[in-house]
Amino acid sequence: MKKILIVEDEIFISEMYAKVFADNGWGVDTALDGETAITKATTTHFDMILLDIMLPKVTGIDVLKKLREILSASKESPVYMITNLGQEDIMNEAFKLGAVGYIVKSQLTPKDIVQEINSFFEKQARKDAVS
């Protein structure tokens, strides 16, 4: 079972994504702030991290930075930024730090997001098969 960490401070949204991912066969863990996210990702390996940008205490960008810096169980895990901000500079920074995708939450249903994540892994599998 693939494991996903959902980092989202809005409890409604966090639970909503958690439910849909669980329904689709994922092992789900959640973090409501940046600090918790770093702790969880450092100790546990996740196959995917959904990371909100506007978080209390430590922002999503800082979480991403930290994850890439320190020795962590999820150092290499693919990260999708999930946000309702459409700021190009933030997005560029996230991509520079190695995020693999950027999702505008309000424009998608949770199912769309599961689909996007699944298709990411399918593509990844195809790439791996080729190489």
Next chain:
Amino acid sequence: MLVFLGFATFPVLIALALVLRSFNESSVVPAIIFGVTFFLGVALIVLVFYAARIMPNSINALIKGTQILGAGHLDEKINIKSGDEFEDLATAFNEMAEKLKNSVYKLTAERNKMQVVLSGIRDGVIAVDLEHKVILFNKAAEDLTGYKQEEVLGKNITHILRVFDKNSEITVSEYCPIRYDEFEGILFQKNALRILVKEKLLFANFSSGKISEGANVNLGCLLTLHDVSVEQQLEAMKLDFVSMAAHELRTPLTSVRGYADILKSQIWDRLNQEEKEYFYRLQTSADNLGNLIDNLLSAAKIERGAFKVERKPLDLVGHIRSIVDNFQEHARTKQQTLKFIEPQDLIPLVQADGFRIGQVVSNLLSNAINYTYPAGSIEVSVHIIKSEIARSMVSVSVKDTGQGIPKSALPHLFTKFFRVSGSLEAGSKGTGLGLFICKSIVNLHEGEIWVESIEGKGSTFTFTVPVATQADIEGYHNKKMLNGFVRPDSHAIIRRA
């Protein structure tokens, strides 16, 4: 002087009469000769005596008087009461001094008035000479820059302030070119420029002008600075607020959409037709709210100059055909026929942002459906506008048989927040941002958008986008090799390529 001579002659005449009597007995003629000679001699003595005593006084008074006037004491009078030409001369001098005094007074008043006006002007006014040295610096310029007039007079303007537009510095030869010709008027004018003064950044509407006698009076140009820092701050705050509010609105919307979707998948099969219709309405309303928020964000971005399009070669025909397909259901609910007219000509690839052009077409289509009566028809067509001189364009037209637009509304149709009032009000909705955004998108593509409309008959909206050149196509293929990614709000998902 003649009067003096008259008085002086009186004793001489008595003496002459005495002499003539003594000469009566001998010879008359020599006596006359002697008398006249004697008279003239005495007259001469009197005259010399007079000139030596009286004239130097008048001349001295005149010299002294003119010196006083020359020193600028125009209130002083030359006082000569000689009753002769010297007095006339003195009077003329006094009149001249009086006129001079009036002129000086008028000039001073004019200068003071000018200074009051300049210091009263709330815009900074700076005059520089032909070498760009400051010769005038009004009170507002002092307040604006923090410099005092006496600190800057004679200094080169470039040592006092630097002017920047959005991208680069504007040099003094650009904003204050020195011209010796007869030109008179505005030399340079730009709004919301950044002015760097004493390491402080101001925003100002900046303009410079020249008068035709400038070169004669050593006036290079006159700069005015209208401080808009506060306005800029407010504008930035407004845009930040809109962005923040839109973001905050998107958060609950995410929940509404998400939970509606979860609920739908769990109970859909158990719902009756009426309940399903409620679900449809719930989701349509959430979509509409989402579009409103996106439009607000787009409009804020347009104003900030941060709205961008990512142009690449695009098959416009296929793109539009599929958008039209997506609207078929919407048109059917209003019993309208919606048709995509397949183009007769071959339409080449255009250089456009597919998502943004999709926004334009969707906006025009949804307007057409909203403003067309049931049983009306809507046609979408694509044409090529070939040009030998300029770049060829492809035009897209959305033609409806709707209620049309009043003539008076046509010029304002593409301006922000404009909504057609009156008869259309009942059937209209929206924020008045749709067409404003459409126009911005089309303009970013170097295209044009316009409307032809007859009230009661219908409207045709047309926009153009440029055809992709060979260079565009090759450039795109090269760029694709370097992993790029798409902007955040053009798609809901952006992946690393």
